Amino acid sequence: MTTVTINRTIPAPSEKVWELLKTFRLDYFPGYKHTVTGEGAGTERTFRLPDGEMTERIATFDDAAMTLTYEIVASPWPVTDYLATVRVEPSGVGVEVTWSAEFEPAGASEEKIVELIAGTFKMNLKALEKYLAD
Secondary structure (H helix, E strand, O other): OEEEEEEEEEOOOHHHHHHHHOOOOOOOOOOOOEEEEOOOOOOEEEEEEOOEEEEEEEEEEEOOOOEEEEEEEEOOOOEEEEEEEEEEEEEOOEEEEEEEEEEEEOOOOHHHHHHHHHHHHHHHHHHHHHHHHO
């Protein structure tokens, strides 16, 4: 199993950050038209990537701990057994957001997939911080 973990400190209240992330919406990420159905565990979101459509589903949801895990239901990414976790934890200057994933590479090198996923997490966290600052 391969693991990728990216952390970012965001200067915003934990409740504000979590309220945005727990909806599973991508409103903070410009250019990603998406649909979200459901609430909490079982929520699904679907959006287009340059190489195909991605559907993800929340597997576990803990509002009190500000943590959710989600799996890929359908994707052009060359991975299997993908399970990601997003965690929001209060920090001295705002919050520490940790985005991690475990998966099995399938059809591409582990290095390329790690680069893809780490880059995606970094872009999401940067976009989230910018959205909250505006």
